[in-house]
Amino acid sequence: MRRRRPVGKIPIFTLTTDFGLTDSYVAEIKAVLLTHHPASPIVDVTHLIPPQDVLAASFVLERALRIFPAGTIHLAVVDPGVGTERRLLKVDIHHQTVLCPDNGLITWAWRRFQHARARELTWRPTELSHTFHGRDILAPAAARLAAGLRMTSPVLEPILLDIAPTSPRPAEAIVLHIDHFGNATTNAPAEHLSAPKAIRIGRRSVGPLRRTYADVTPGQPLALIGSSGLLEIAVRNGSAARSLKLAVGCRVAIDY
Amino acid sequence: MRRRRPVGKIPIFTLTTDFGLTDSYVAEIKAVLLTHHPASPIVDVTHLIPPQDVLAASFVLERALRIFPAGTIHLAVVDPGVGTERRLLKVDIHHQTVLCPDNGLITWAWRRFQHARARELTWRPTELSHTFHGRDILAPAAARLAAGLRMTSPVLEPILLDIAPTSPRPAEAIVLHIDHFGNATTNAPAEHLSAPKAIRIGRRSVGPLRRTYADVTPGQPLALIGSSGLLEIAVRNGSAARSLKLAVGCRVAIDY
Amino acid sequence: MRRRRPVGKIPIFTLTTDFGLTDSYVAEIKAVLLTHHPASPIVDVTHLIPPQDVLAASFVLERALRIFPAGTIHLAVVDPGVGTERRLLKVDIHHQTVLCPDNGLITWAWRRFQHARARELTWRPTELSHTFHGRDILAPAAARLAAGLRMTSPVLEPILLDIAPTSPRPAEAIVLHIDHFGNATTNAPAEHLSAPKAIRIGRRSVGPLRRTYADVTPGQPLALIGSSGLLEIAVRNGSAARSLKLAVGCRVAIDY
Numbered sequence: 001m002r003r004r005r006p007v008g009k010i011p012i013f014t015l016t017t018d019f020g021l022t023d024s025y026v027a028e029i030k031a032v033l034l035t036h037h038p039a040s041p042i043v044d045v046t047h048l049i050p051p052q053d054v055l056a057a058s059f060v061l062e063r064a065l066r067i068f069p070a071g072t073i074h075l076a077v078v079d080p081g082v083g084t085e086r087r088l089l090k091v092d093i094h095h096q097t098v099l100c101p102d103n104g105l106i107t108w109a110w111r112r113f114q115h116a117r118a119r120e121l122t123w124r125p126t127e128l129s130h131t132f133h134g135r136d137i138l139a140p141a142a143a144r145l146a147a148g149l150r151m152t153s154p155v156l157e158p159i160l161l162d163i164a165p166t167s168p169r170p171a172e173a174i175v176l177h178i179d180h181f182g183n184a185t186t187n188a189p190a191e192h193l194s195a196p197k198a199i200r201i202g203r204r205s206v207g208p209l210r211r212t213y214a215d216v217t218p219g220q221p222l223a224l225i226g227s228s229g230l231l232e233i234a235v236r237n238g239s240a241a242r243s244l245k246l247a248v249g250c251r252v253a254i255d256y
Numbered sequence: 257m258r259r260r261r262p263v264g265k266i267p268i269f270t271l272t273t274d275f276g277l278t279d280s281y282v283a284e285i286k287a288v289l290l291t292h293h294p295a296s297p298i299v300d301v302t303h304l305i306p307p308q309d310v311l312a313a314s315f316v317l318e319r320a321l322r323i324f325p326a327g328t329i330h331l332a333v334v335d336p337g338v339g340t341e342r343r344l345l346k347v348d349i350h351h352q353t354v355l356c357p358d359n360g361l362i363t364w365a366w367r368r369f370q371h372a373r374a375r376e377l378t379w380r381p382t383e384l385s386h387t388f389h390g391r392d393i394l395a396p397a398a399a400r401l402a403a404g405l406r407m408t409s410p411v412l413e414p415i416l417l418d419i420a421p422t423s424p425r426p427a428e429a430i431v432l433h434i435d436h437f438g439n440a441t442t443n444a445p446a447e448h449l450s451a452p453k454a455i456r457i458g459r460r461s462v463g464p465l466r467r468t469y470a471d472v473t474p475g476q477p478l479a480l481i482g483s484s485g486l487l488e489i490a491v492r493n494g495s496a497a498r499s500l501k502l503a504v505g506c507r508v509a510i511d512y
Numbered sequence: 513m514r515r516r517r518p519v520g521k522i523p524i525f526t527l528t529t530d531f532g533l534t535d536s537y538v539a540e541i542k543a544v545l546l547t548h549h550p551a552s553p554i555v556d557v558t559h560l561i562p563p564q565d566v567l568a569a570s571f572v573l574e575r576a577l578r579i580f581p582a583g584t585i586h587l588a589v590v591d592p593g594v595g596t597e598r599r600l601l602k603v604d605i606h607h608q609t610v611l612c613p614d615n616g617l618i619t620w621a622w623r624r625f626q627h628a629r630a631r632e633l634t635w636r637p638t639e640l641s642h643t644f645h646g647r648d649i650l651a652p653a654a655a656r657l658a659a660g661l662r663m664t665s666p667v668l669e670p671i672l673l674d675i676a677p678t679s680p681r682p683a684e685a686i687v688l689h690i691d692h693f694g695n696a697t698t699n700a701p702a703e704h705l706s707a708p709k710a711i712r713i714g715r716r717s718v719g720p721l722r723r724t725y726a727d728v729t730p731g732q733p734l735a736l737i738g739s740s741g742l743l744e745i746a747v748r749n750g751s752a753a754r755s756l757k758l759a760v761g762c763r764v765a766i767d768y
Contacts, residue, residue: 010550010551012546012550014539019436020435020436020437021277021302021303021304021436021533022302022304022305022435022436023302023316023319023435023436024301024302024316024317024319024320025435025436026300027270027299027300027301027302027320027324028319028320028323028483030297030299031299031320031323031324031325031328032323034268034297034299034324034325035324035325038266038268038297039266039295039551041542041546041550041554042297043539043542043543043546044538044539045536045539046533046534046535046536046539047533048533048534049534051436051437052493060535060536061536063535063536063540064536064539064540064543067540067543067544067647068539068543068546068547069543069546069547072543080493081470082468082469082470083467083468083469083470083471084468084470129482129483130467130468130480130481131468131469131480131482131483131488132483135323135483136483179532179534179535179537180531180532180533180534180535180537180563181532181563211595211642212594212595212596212642212643213594213595213643214593214594214595214596215595224642224643225642226641226643227540227641227643227644227647227648232643237564237592275692276691276692276693277533277558277559277560277692278558278560278561278691278692279558279572279575279691279692280557280558280572280573280575280576281691281692282556283526283555283556283557283558283576283580284575284576284579284739286553286555287555287576287579287580287581287584288579290524290553290555290581291580291581294522294524294553295522295551298553307692307693308749336749337726338724338725338726339723339724339725339726339727340724340726385738385739386723386724386736386737387724387725387736387738387739387744388739391579391739392739
């Protein structure tokens with residue numbers, strides 16, 4: 001089943017934010033989008049990015065880009081610099097579009113997909129709050145984009161965080177993300193790992209690469225290629241983050 | 257970009273509840289709406305209103321009304337009196353419709369928008385649980401309303417909570433809402449504040465009105481007009497609720 | 513208002529998972545569904561099933577089936593056995609379809625609805641992760657089903673958990689579910705309870721069956737028929753789980 005569809009009249013929007021789920025902020029962005037595109041699906045990627053955690057947002061945004069169809073417009077709003085002179089970006093990447101602040105949020109997608117192109121989003125509405133640019137700039141800009149309006153500005157180099165996929169045959173990987181189950185995903189792509197003998201957390205080996213969780217007994221740790229194509233450390237039916245004290249930034253050793 | 261759209265054939269529904277996100281309750285309401293309006297967007301405002309906190313629901317509902325397009329139908333269900341003789345309301349307000357219990361939930365919108373009109377919602381289904389009127393009365397009533405059915409009953413005065421916007425040039429404001437980031441929004445509208453010299457929490461001044469978070473250094477408190485047009489107390493890249501021990505009901509002093 | 517609608521061209525999908533709300537997993541499943549059915553509503557039942565709690569998922573799924581219109585396709589993914597040889601199911605039940613692992617998840621719906629029929633879902637995509645069958649098998653299979661594709665395989669007996677509705681006039685019921693408010697729902701259907709004299713938690717009576725929460729004073733416990741047609745223990749404007757120390761599996765005595 002092909003994941004591409006022609007850019008039709010019903011664009012899909014997605015939202016990735018640190019807005020939480022207790023306020024009306026997410027709904028306010030959806031109100032702006034639906035006002036102009038009442039038939040458009042709007043998918044919540046997550047609104048529980050830890051406040052101002054740009055790396056966490058960068059990681060889940062890349063996963064979304066990997067699977068959404070061509071033409072999807074992603075709004076990603078983790079924006080500690082709102083109200084400052086930080087730029088806003090329109091990034092064309094993997095046949096989709098991302099609107100986000102230029103604060104490193106695009107990093108992980110930028111590193112993983114070819115042929116991305118970033119431009120500054122210079123459009124501004126006539127009325128504008130100083131604290132909620134997601135609603136007042138990015139959402140109406142996304143609605144305009146979906147309607148086919150162009151917003152040209154010169155191509156630029158976005159600000160990037162200091163994270164990148166490992167080189168081929170890495171001796172070490174870094175934990176980039178801890179998920180809801182406590183699985184720890186690293187920056188080592190499957191295609192760079194050539195049959196490692198053992199994966200280690202400090203001195204503790206979690207064995208060679210397994211195929212799936214069920215290849216070890218419940219409660220045992222393992223290393224495998226997760227559903228994003230990256231080296232992942234897990235505990236079957238448990239939490240690797242808790243059992244192995246893993247957090248974002250931890251190092252994982254890879255022996256050949 | 258105008259936020260109004262003609263009342264077409266695809267009404268937008270929103271939901272504001274204290275149902276939480278662990279049960280099927282929200283989905284059950286959506287099932288009723290989608291059965292009759294399968295192409296309608298249904299937007300979650302929030303389902304994490306603290307159980308039975310009518311004031312919290314009132315605050316976020318008003319924000320939603322401020323931005324959704326004309327014709328939107330809002331269901332707001334925080335209903336400690338379910339099963340009692342409390343009335344249900346249909347409120348026409350800001351070119352939209354709210355269905356909610358008559359328990360004060362409409363208060364903040366009622367105080368902030370002109371020309372609102374409330375009627376009792378007397379329609380009842382033939383089958384009815386005694387514990388889930390959101391699903392069994394409000395949702396089918398909303399579906400009927402969206403289909404153009406009329407449900408007339410005399411205009412009435414809704415029950416209102418004892419909160420209101422401040423008068424012009426107030427000496428004091430009250431915290432109405434703490435958001436996900438710990439920002440504290442008060443009942444003082446921007447247009448009532450004429451260049452205050454200082455905003456104080458007890459004896460601690462947080463300075464004059466700033467334009468945006470970035471006008472102070474990270475970790476510093478400030479006062480500004482938030483994205484709902486009200487005086488807000490915040491801490492840049494931090495939580496005002498935690499740093500300044502602010503909660504709903506706290507007083508904020510305003511010096512001129 | 514009838515809850516049936518003809519199976520049209522816009523199928524409704526629902527999702528019940530233990531994926532949480534912090535990652536992109538839910539959005540990835542929606543991406544697959546929307547790629548093929550961009551106009552389809554996708555309703556989140558819940559994604560906060562406790563990790564791998566098949567009984568909890570089984571309970572909320574049954575409630576969803578009770579109210580969604582004919583033709584709805586429900587994806588239920590609580591799947592500790594992902595990557596093992598456990599089967600996947602396609603269950604035709606209550607004029608709707610459920611896709612889920614064959615691990616007991618269908619139990620409560622299977623016990624409560626007549627004429628259900630389960631088949632093994634044998635279809636597999638050409639590309640497949642070993643850890644995310646919700647996205648890689650169930651979602652594309654649901655999209656195919658909605659497009660009218662058939663996936664036949666012999667009828668089978670699904671794996672069922674050891675829970676069932678009580679017999680008529682039971683002396684005892686078991687707590688199956690604690691909801692967001694702390695209400696405890698049991699396995700005793702309303703139609704099996706003939707005017708009990710008292711409902712007891714251990715030695716503590718919570719009185720006879722009441723009609724609604726407001727039949728007792730705030731803070732008082734009560735027994736009533738909840739919105740799913742089952743015996744429920746509640747505390748008016750409070751939490752029965754906390755006040756009465758109720759949890760899933762607790763016994764409730766019924767005196768006649």
